[in-house]
Structure formats: structure tokens, C-alpha cells
Amino acid sequence: MQRLSPFDLVFGRMVDERFPPLRAALDGTEPTDRDTFIMTREAIQLVRDLRPDDGMGEAIDQLVALVHHAYLFWADGRIVVDVEPALLDAAAVAREAPAGAWYARFPERRVWAQVVEGAAHEPLDGCFTHPLPGESLRVLGVFGLHPDRAGFSVVEVTGPRAPALARESGEPLFAPLMDGGAAAGLRSIAGEEELLEIGWRARGGARPA
16 A cells, blocks of 8 residues: 655645646745745645635645645755655765755654644654755655544754753653553653754765764
């Protein structure tokens, strides 16, 4: 069975109709500038069409982030890079990665995070990433993607790479937080800083000394 794609799940049936006019509307602008992006009539209408009838409250920001990442992913060629959890090891070596926007996809159910405090942990499917001016990176993690679930969870983080990221507990980064996780060979993301670090490692690999 072909693996479910978050891009295809949300945008697959509308890509050819909705994204080319959006690209035309953004002509001459910096496409990674979200303020400019969301002010276009085409982007506003797309967000409205994807919004549930009963509204989303503060979660509308997550939908806007997903639409923006999806557009950039499409505009840069819909590149998907399969990465392994070994990327999260301290001894990970640098690797070449595409420029622009693309999706880093992890093996299913190997990396987990508690997206909502007090809720069950959800598996990371992967993350959309694209660089920003000033040596910053924008990362949108996609969690809980499953054929029997109507949607999925997203978490966005943005920033430069932390030079000396560490857990306060003293555990290694990405050490499992679920019971039995170590025995099962699982990894966990503890907070937004570790999600951002995943994005940086996916794009370049090794962590700076």
C-alpha cells in the first residue's frame, strides 16, 4: 500500500486548479514572506475553503502555516527526502540536501511527540522545511497521520540553529519519553527546540560542535 502523503491528503484534488493562480499572484514577491503570501486573494480563499464550517479558533494559524508550506513545497518541485532516525544520533554526519522547500519523511511510527500536553503521543510522519533570510529555518512537523484519521496535527517552529541544545534532564536529545520506547528503538521530540533541530539536521545532517 502506498504511504499516505499529508500534501496529497489535503491538496491533491485542488493543486492544478488553485496553486498556479497563487503563483501568478505572488510573482515579483518573496514567496517565503508569509505576511505577503496570506494577503493575496488566492491564498485567503484557499484557507477559507479548507477551514471547517464550525471554525478553528486559534488553530487557524496552523492552517495558514500548512497552506504556506504546501505551496512552497509544490512550487519547488514537490521534493520528498526519506530520512532515517539515525539522523538524530549524536554521531550523525553531514549530508547534502536539496535547497528550497521540501518534505523530510521519516520511517513510520519511529519518532514520537506529545503534541498536546496531557494527550497521547503522536508519531512524526515528517516535516516541511524551507530556509528564511538571516540563517533561519521554518519547520512544520506533521504528526498523527493515519488512514483512519480525518486529519493530522501540525506544529511549526522557526529560528536559527541552537549552538548547544541540550535537555535539562541530562538525557540525550531525542531520547524516548514513552514507556518501553528505548526497548522498541523509538525516539521522542521534547519540545519545539528539538523539532527545529530535526529540521536543521534533515537539511544538513551533523550538529555543530
